[in-house]
Amino acid sequence: MNKTLKEIVTILLVSAGIGLIFNTINQEGVSLIADASRFKVDSTKIKAGDLSNFKNDPYDTTGKSMPLGNPQIDPKLGFVKPGNIGIVQAKQFYDINALFIDGRTREEYFAGHIKGAINYPYEEFKMTTPEQKVAITKKFNKNGIIVVYCGGGTCEVSIDLAYELGKLGFKSVNIFLGGWVDWVEAGYPTEKPNQK
Amino acid sequence: MEKVLGNKYLLWVIRIVVGIVFIYASFYKIISPFDFAKSIRNYDMMPIELVNLPAIILPYLEFICGILLITGKMRKGTGFWMIIMLVGFIIGLTQAYMRGLDIDCGCFNPLENASSKSEILIRIVEDFLMLAGVLIYMIFGGKKEIKKEPETSPAV
Structure with missing residues (x-):
């Protein structure tokens, strides 16, 4: 040699x-x-028919409402693994009043977001203590359907935020991979805060 | 030309500057391979399954090459890997720029926010300058200065 x-x-x-x-x-x-499944839409999509009888109230904290399907705790993670969804299912969840959480920065959120979505910038959320995380999210239904999104494309804050919510005990967290870009392309409802 | 590029002070400056840049660039990546893997993934140049391997090895390759460049050891091997890395960075950044990807460069700090297009351009120019420096070091760094033969008294 x-x-x-x-x-x-x-x-x-x-x-x-x-x-x-x-x-x-x-x-x-x-x-x-690397675990590539984190970035792919789940093949086991919920059919629209399954949702027709499902009552979803994102703010029902009485514990009486049941989660959609039968979410199981992932033994490796220790919590229910968030699912990955595309634009079709995101719209289905939107139509049954799912809680949409925008994980982007405040500036991006204020420039325009999915109508009715609330903003938890992941970069701010991850800096909070575990106690603060519990306090911030305690007003939400742990069994309610949550859809987390960010800019789409290569953004990943929605994935990180969804896993944080999963750790906090939320059982129906979904990552809308297409995010803001796909939502706007599809022409679905959006808003800017000053348009309310 | 050869006299200028082969100047020992120029070669010395190239080694120190490029070496320090490589060592500095490796620090954050060594501390947080998870974030660096994310940066690599965002370049969208390889299957997701494979991004962790370069995230584990590349920071140490940068660090070791930086040290070797400064110390002047293993000149050809160091130069080879630095050229491979810099060409790889230039290709990655250029394709991201051309495709308009909204990425963080991950060049120095994997946690930095999405870089603007002008920032990506600056990084490309920096990489080209370092590539030029490494090539000069590769070509001229090995040429020893001609030393005057010490005068010796003829053997009796």
Whole structure:
């Protein structure tokens, strides 16, 4: 093996070795193969018929309302894993009064958002303490359908925010992957705060 | 030309500046591979399943190459990896710019907000400058200065 090739291989092996060791030690380390299911619409879509008899009240905190379907706690996560939905199901949930949460920044939210959506900028939400997170979300129905969205495309704050809500015990959290871009393209209801 | 580019002070400056940039750029990525994986994913250049591997290895490759560049060790191997990385960064940034992707660059801090198009352009120019520097180091860095032979008294 000539000297240059030896150097190239040595540098790569040392980098990979240190990287893999530190990644194992690091609490924020990542798995070798990323979980792609986080970014794909779930194949098990709920049919529109299933929703026709479902009463959804996002602010019913009496605990009397039942969740949609039979949400199961994911043994690995320790909470109900948020589902990934596309524009069709997002609109179905919108039509049964699901709680829409916009995870984008305040500026983006005020520039226009899905009609009726509330704004929890993920960057602000993640900085709050666990107690504050509970206090912020206690007015919402844990069994109610929640749809979290952001800008669509490559934005991921909706995914992160949805997992935070899942951890807080919300059982029907859905990530609308297409987000604001798909919603606007479809021509569905939007609003700017000063249009209320 | 060769005299200018092969100037030992120029080569010294290139090594220090580019080396420090690489070491600095590796810090946040080493601390938070999760966020760096996110940045790589946003470039939309490879299957999602594969983004974690470069997120684990690349920061250390940057760090080690930065150290080797400053110390002047393993010149060719260091140069090879730096060229690969810089060309990769330039391709990634350029395609993101052309496609109008609303991404954070992830160049220095994976947690930074979405970069504007002008910021991405600045990063591309920076990468081209560093690439030029590394190429100069690769071509001229190995040439030893001709030292005067010490005068020796003839053997008796």
